[in-house]
Amino acid sequence: xxxxMIRYILFRLFRVFGALLVLPFIVAIIYKEYDSAESFFMLIxxxxxxxxxxxFKKPKNTVIYAKEGFTITALAWIVVSMLGxxxxxVTGTIPNYIDACFETVSGFTTTGGSILTSVEQIEKSVQxxxxxxxxxxxxxxxxxxxxxxPMADGYSMHLMxxxxxxxxxxxxxxxxxxxxxxxxxxYFGITVxxxxxxxxxxxxxxxxATITFSTVGTGGFAVTNAGIGxxxxxxxxxxxxxxxxxxxxxxxxxFLINRKPKEAxxxxxxxxxxxxxxxxxxxxxxxxxxxxVLDSAGMCFHHALFAVTSIMTTTGFGTLDFDxxxxxxxVLLMGLACVGACAGSTGGGFKFSRALIxxxxxxxxxxxxxxxxxxxxxxxxxxxxxxxxxxxVSAYLGLYVITLIxxxxxxxxxxxxxxxxxxxxxxxxxxxxPGLGMIGPMGNYxxxxxxxxxxxxxxxxxxxxxxxxxxxxxxxxxxxx
Amino acid sequence: xQIIIVGCxxxxxxxxxxxxxxxxxxxxxxxxxxxxxxVVNNLDVMGIVGNGASYSIMKDAGIETADLMIAVTxxxxxxxxxxxxxxxxxxxxxIARVRNxxxxxxxxxxxxxxxxxxxxxxxxxxxSEAGRLLKLPSATKIETFARGRAELVRLVIDENSRLCDLxxxxxxxxxxxxVIIAVVSRGNDVHIPDGNFILRAGDEIxxxxxxxxxxxxxxxxxxxxxxxxSTMIIGGGETAYYLAMQLIALGIKVIIFDKDPVRCKxxxxxxxxxxxxxxxxxxxxxxxxxxxxxxxxxxxxTNLDEENIMLSMYVKxxxxxxxxxxxxxxxxxxxxxxxxxxxxxxxxxNITADRIVQFVRGMSASKDSNIETLYKLNxxxxxALEFIVRNGSPVIGKPLSQxxxxxxxxxxxxxxxxEIISPSGDSxxxxxxxxxxxxxxxxLKDISDILEN
Numbered sequence: 001x002x003x004x005m006i007r008y009i010l011f012r013l014f015r016v017f018g019a020l021l022v023l024p025f026i027v028a029i030i031y032k033e034y035d036s037a038e039s040f041f042m043l044i045x046x047x048x049x050x051x052x053x054x055x056f057k058k059p060k061n062t063v064i065y066a067k068e069g070f071t072i073t074a075l076a077w078i079v080v081s082m083l084g085x086x087x088x089x090v091t092g093t094i095p096n097y098i099d100a101c102f103e104t105v106s107g108f109t110t111t112g113g114s115i116l117t118s119v120e121q122i123e124k125s126v127q128x129x130x131x132x133x134x135x136x137x138x139x140x141x142x143x144x145x146x147x148x149x150p151m152a153d154g155y156s157m158h159l160m161x162x163x164x165x166x167x168x169x170x171x172x173x174x175x176x177x178x179x180x181x182x183x184x185x186x187y188f189g190i191t192v193x194x195x196x197x198x199x200x201x202x203x204x205x206x207x208x209a210t211i212t213f214s215t216v217g218t219g220g221f222a223v224t225n226a227g228i229g230x231x232x233x234x235x236x237x238x239x240x241x242x243x244x245x246x247x248x249x250x251x252x253x254x255f256l257i258n259r260k261p262k263e264a265x266x267x268x269x270x271x272x273x274x275x276x277x278x279x280x281x282x283x284x285x286x287x288x289x290x291x292x293v294l295d296s297a298g299m300c301f302h303h304a305l306f307a308v309t310s311i312m313t314t315t316g317f318g319t320l321d322f323d324x325x326x327x328x329x330x331v332l333l334m335g336l337a338c339v340g341a342c343a344g345s346t347g348g349g350f351k352f353s354r355a356l357i358x359x360x361x362x363x364x365x366x367x368x369x370x371x372x373x374x375x376x377x378x379x380x381x382x383x384x385x386x387x388x389x390x391x392x393v394s395a396y397l398g399l400y401v402i403t404l405i406x407x408x409x410x411x412x413x414x415x416x417x418x419x420x421x422x423x424x425x426x427x428x429x430x431x432x433x434p435g436l437g438m439i440g441p442m443g444n445y446x447x448x449x450x451x452x453x454x455x456x457x458x459x460x461x462x463x464x465x466x467x468x469x470x471x472x473x474x475x476x477x478x479x480x481x
Numbered sequence: 482x483q484i485i486i487v488g489c490x491x492x493x494x495x496x497x498x499x500x501x502x503x504x505x506x507x508x509x510x511x512x513x514x515x516x517x518x519x520v521v522n523n524l525d526v527m528g529i530v531g532n533g534a535s536y537s538i539m540k541d542a543g544i545e546t547a548d549l550m551i552a553v554t555x556x557x558x559x560x561x562x563x564x565x566x567x568x569x570x571x572x573x574x575x576i577a578r579v580r581n582x583x584x585x586x587x588x589x590x591x592x593x594x595x596x597x598x599x600x601x602x603x604x605x606x607x608x609s610e611a612g613r614l615l616k617l618p619s620a621t622k623i624e625t626f627a628r629g630r631a632e633l634v635r636l637v638i639d640e641n642s643r644l645c646d647l648x649x650x651x652x653x654x655x656x657x658x659x660v661i662i663a664v665v666s667r668g669n670d671v672h673i674p675d676g677n678f679i680l681r682a683g684d685e686i687x688x689x690x691x692x693x694x695x696x697x698x699x700x701x702x703x704x705x706x707x708x709x710x711s712t713m714i715i716g717g718g719e720t721a722y723y724l725a726m727q728l729i730a731l732g733i734k735v736i737i738f739d740k741d742p743v744r745c746k747x748x749x750x751x752x753x754x755x756x757x758x759x760x761x762x763x764x765x766x767x768x769x770x771x772x773x774x775x776x777x778x779x780x781x782x783t784n785l786d787e788e789n790i791m792l793s794m795y796v797k798x799x800x801x802x803x804x805x806x807x808x809x810x811x812x813x814x815x816x817x818x819x820x821x822x823x824x825x826x827x828x829x830x831n832i833t834a835d836r837i838v839q840f841v842r843g844m845s846a847s848k849d850s851n852i853e854t855l856y857k858l859n860x861x862x863x864x865a866l867e868f869i870v871r872n873g874s875p876v877i878g879k880p881l882s883q884x885x886x887x888x889x890x891x892x893x894x895x896x897x898x899x900e901i902i903s904p905s906g907d908s909x910x911x912x913x914x915x916x917x918x919x920x921x922x923x924x925l926k927d928i929s930d931i932l933e934n
Contacts, residue, residue, distance in 0.1 A: 066522070156525065157521065157522065157525065158522075170527075171527050173506065173527065174483075174501075174506040174507050174508055174525070174526050174527040175506055175525050175526075176525050177525075178506070386514065
């Protein structure tokens, strides 16, 4: 283990963190929330100084391997979450530190599950910080670090691979730094576009910005108690579009910008992603229309589409309380929750590409029973998928299920009803936010015990980083010299 | 620059490593996915698995916007095809490795017709390096700068040398005036020495100076400075052929040993003036019979690294005066082989990669840097760079002693309109000079980079 490199990168992150806090500080000044401004200012100062001191000495040996990459990523997320919770405590928004940590982890991992029973009395600057954590976490803290900090060696790919979602993480241009920059530029572009669209649809600039952060990060923190339900149908439609866009593999946008539509549409998972979205929305619309949830068929489809997009992209916004919908819709939504969005997007979940690989591999296995000597490979995007990739995806599925079951067991100690217990884990492990029962779209996580909150925080981090980094950090062998 | 490298064997990997370190955007195309995987894991480059001669793979790699395509696969024909396709698809510069002597004889035609920017033949490059060493046998390495006017020569100091146990500032002025001792390597350490540095027996020093002065430096040290009279070459591969051609032209007597009778006949046809012996070069008796104890120089060029090293060690024990040249393919054990002190080692793969890197540097020189040539010394630990000084550069007009030059940087040579100056504290760099800088720092792009900010 290259400990000095781990130290160096983590302290660099402190500096970046300090720089990011400047935004909520500015918001606090604008809205004349001077107490919060003071707290933010102190935090900026402290984290910058600590960051400078800690990363002053550059390590001699800058070589890191996959092991260090994963470790740094997991530690970075834990550190950032612990730091990010401080503003909530200092400003008095969430007095309890563990609760604050839950809120921050939920923010950075773009889960969007809250422990706050009411979000409207929060100061504007703190609210801004709360939704801004979604924006940072969406594309990733380390990818951001890679984009802005010059690290001129090839090893930085290990960091990017550990943080970016998907079974195979590749670069879109030869250099990691340029790839990270391009991803953030696209991300930034989408963000600006949504703020403009929401502003036009009638939201205030502040609301447009905060809701945008929650949308593009596929997070789900709302700024009003009514969630997204309080906004006009047009605003909701804008949010649907941008949620759906952010659940797509960002490589698609790179291809489109470079006028390579053929390559962009050759990506299998994107087709299945939109296909599933359309089919599921239609089914749920019919289901709730027949159950008489709403009178107008059009509105049924609108809200069904909103719920499906919100759950599939793992955003977790709510317009209506889908917990009150018929059983079929509820089960279907939780099923979609487990699949999640596309690889290389800001969304969470198991990822469409992994599901495709698992299904196609299973189909091949079935085929072997019919033609025992057949030679079959798994195909995706018109290429064969490497055997090692198929293997690692299968292992990932195993680990995912084990984590899910173990967490459900631990959370069940709180003695809540079955659906609350199970969906709380599904909603956090897949970074969605709302589940069913007590934690439905209109509920929250405040009732859980501290123990369960810690388990769920672990699930959120594990889900966002796709399990491996978090597990590697916990393995004693990693730390042995 | 955007560079595509097809083929990721040893040369490809060395190139990828070097060029990506220099900040180029590199895409590697290689058929073996495990190789691509390991390259992508260790270097900041993009990897594509596939056949480089395929148009669609080239397109994936971004040939349309690439500045340069380098084909260094094992196959000459594939390399040439890659270049042809790259040229047509992307109209970029192309470099091919072509090693078959049949093509080599008509290489100018091929180069012209396929629009290649450079063709590199590893065997021929290795042979030229060996040939240069046989011309000045006391040196372990010779490179040329400033269009051949200046030379970098490396030699080992032995116990009886006049330089042994002497601090650099105490070296008699007749020796010091003409050349600069720029690099000293001792064991695994590489130093850029200052005046208080004391030279010891066994140190390998690198000196810079004009070709005339380096030869007279050798003479004054009492080292042989004339070319060898006879040479024995073990292994009759392509390198041996190219080397023998050069040596025969210089009037040096050549004996080549090869195991394969067919190859021996071929060589006899190609090199009528050389003595070709069909026999196992590792056969002690035969070597003795052919006069290994009397030969001036001994070159081991078989395809087995171990055999080459063993042979050189054997000849060193029975004929310590002979100049030894050993060909080694595996680059990774350079340190250990160097410590055996068996004369000059040539690494064909490094030579190939170096030549290409030099070309690339030259190409980007016109774009964003002023590097004319570059040599890697002592296992990449030290670089010797030749910069062109452009008008307005901060180094112009000040004596060297008054400049704040970074640690680990030494000005080895100033070329003023063809006059090679070995600089002292009073020397001044003028506009349009070319300056050779020796440094342990990587990534210098302009002569002004040698100054402390």
